[in-house]
Amino acid sequence: MTTRYLEIRQGVLSKNDRLAADLRARFAQAGVFVMNVVSSPGAGKTALLERVLRELRAAGWRVAAVVGDLQTDNDARRLARSGALVSQITTDGMCHLEVDLVTDKLAGWDLNALDFLFIENVGNLVCPTWYDLGEDVRAVLLSVAEGEDKPLKYPVMFHSSDIAVITKMDLAEACECDLTAMRENILSVQPAIRIFETSAKTGAGVPVLIEFILQQRAAKLASTSVPPTA
Amino acid sequence: MHELAIAAALVESVAASAQAAGAARVTRVFLKLGALSGVSKEALLFCYDVATRDTLLEGSQLVIEDVPVTIYCERCRAEAILSGIQGLRCPRCGELSSRLLHGKELEIAGIEIDVIEEAEGER
Incomplete structure (x- = not known):
């Protein structure tokens, strides 16, 4: 028996990362723009998505949503009212979505139709941080009722996000939210x-967010499409 | 307690590497843990013993190297190591920096394994 050192240099979550890269490639090929929405419970993920889904659909876009919850399919039923294709993942106690759950849920879907x-x-502002779901943009939501210092309390999640939506x-005035401090705290991490x-x-403010989403999708399509041969 | 999920992923990954290398058992696992990884060292060590049970890693030691947050400050044109993670500000000039060089690591650097040597004459 000999003892030896084996160099690995690999992320602990490399399996999830690898599967996420595969899924990201599938999304790119199908031309689907994907947003992973994270926040603490009650920050308004479902309410915002209800609005965004409805407005995108009204503008003629083909939209879908996958919803993760520990229990119940209440949020999926709310989102389905927009007319979008919606599917619920009930994690049965698990505090975050992992990419294989999303991949399984999408198994019967035609991504080209989205x-x-x-x-x-x-x-949950902690556990979803590490799990890449193949998204293009990670959006962290923070409601005005939550306290300006939340980004400082959960810096890792805010650091890992591409956009923050207040x-x-x-309710900002009623909650006496100091928006300047909130913005500064987000930017400091x-x-x-x-x-947004x-x-x-x-x-209010939803059209600006939608405009951003549309621009991001257009940029994605432009960068992933094969350039015409001369 | 997300550290249990992290520990389980760590064990799965290490066990696969160890098995591929023909290890009889794993004795030590070297992990780089960034201050901005969001993983608690104590909680991870606690979960490690549970997660390694009945695997090639059972009884092994998890050796954690803490990696502080390091940013590159454009104004100072220099790297700076930060003492905390609440603000990515250069400690010299106070400027915010979005260039993070270190601190998010959650990486298996390497492992120490026991390998049964091939008998003389074989191969």
């Missing part, structure tokens, strides 16, 4: 993040 896919993650803006402000109730 323009946008939204993945509503389990409400939700429930219609992720200086490269882009911040929305109210799913009034619809």
Whole structure:
């Protein structure tokens, strides 16, 4: 018996990362733009997505959503009212979505028939951080009722996100939310993040977010399409 | 307790590498853990013993190297190691930096394994 050292240099979650890369390639080939939506429970993921799905569909886009929850399919039923294709993943206690759950859920779907896919993650600002789901954009939501210092309490999630959406803006005044401090705190843990402000109730700010999503999809299609041969 | 899921993924990955290398057992696992990885060292060590049970890693030691957050400050044109993770500000000039060089690591650096040597004459 001999003892030896074996160099590995591999991420602990390399299996999830590898599967996510496969899924990302499938999304790219099908031309689907994918957003992974994360937040604490009650920040308004479902309410915002209800609005976004409805408006995108009204504009003629083909949209779908996959919803993760520990229990119940209430959120999926709410989102399905928009007319979009919606499927629920009940994690039965697991606090985050992993990519194989999403891949399984999409098994019977024709991705080519979609323009946008939204993945509503389990409400949790910690555990979903590590799990790449093959998304193009990770959006972290933070409601005005949650306290300006939340990004400082959960820096890892905010750091790992591409955009931050401050939700429930219609309640900002009632909650005495210091929006300047909230924005500063978000930027201090992720200086490269882009911040949006929305109210799913009034619809304020939603068009700006949708415009961003449309631009991102167009940019994705432009970068993944094969350039014409000369 | 996401550390249990992380520990399970760690064990699965290490066991696969160890098996491929023909290891009889794993004695030590070297892990790089960034301050911004979001994983608690204590919780991970606690879960490690549970996750390694009945595997090639049973009884092995998890050796964790803490990796602090390192940013590159454009204004100072220099790297800076941060003491915390609440703000990615250069400790010299106070400028925010989005260039993160280290601190997100959740990486298996290497493993120490016991290998049964091939008998003389074989191969």
